[in-house]
């Protein structure tokens with residue numbers, strides 16, 4: 001399970017929406033949309049930190065103008081979503097035990113010899 005990417009600033013809990021890249025040979029700090037992959041000399045930043053970034057002395061800052069978008073769902077998220085949909089579409093779902101008492105059904109007698117084992121038993 002992957003956790004969402006967070007701002008790389010110490011103690012900042014916000015989600016990263018931008019990537020800061022230091023281009024050393026041009027003395028330029030580039031703040032752009034969130035990079036797909038972490039690379040050397042790149043730092044993920046949340047929107048407030050991305051907007052408030054100031055370059056070190058002698059450096060230029062090139063800032064992405066416009067909205068920073070949250071990252072699109074990852075493949076992992078899409079797989080999880082697909083599994084959730086599949087789960088919901090299943091025709092037969094286990095019913096809670098009290099359901100049998102309130103609504104007796106022909107199935108009750110047939111599975112009378114079965115016991116429900118608690119998951120952490």
Ligand SMILES: [Zn+2]
Pocket residue numbers: 007008009012013014045046047048049
């Ligand atoms: Zn931050």
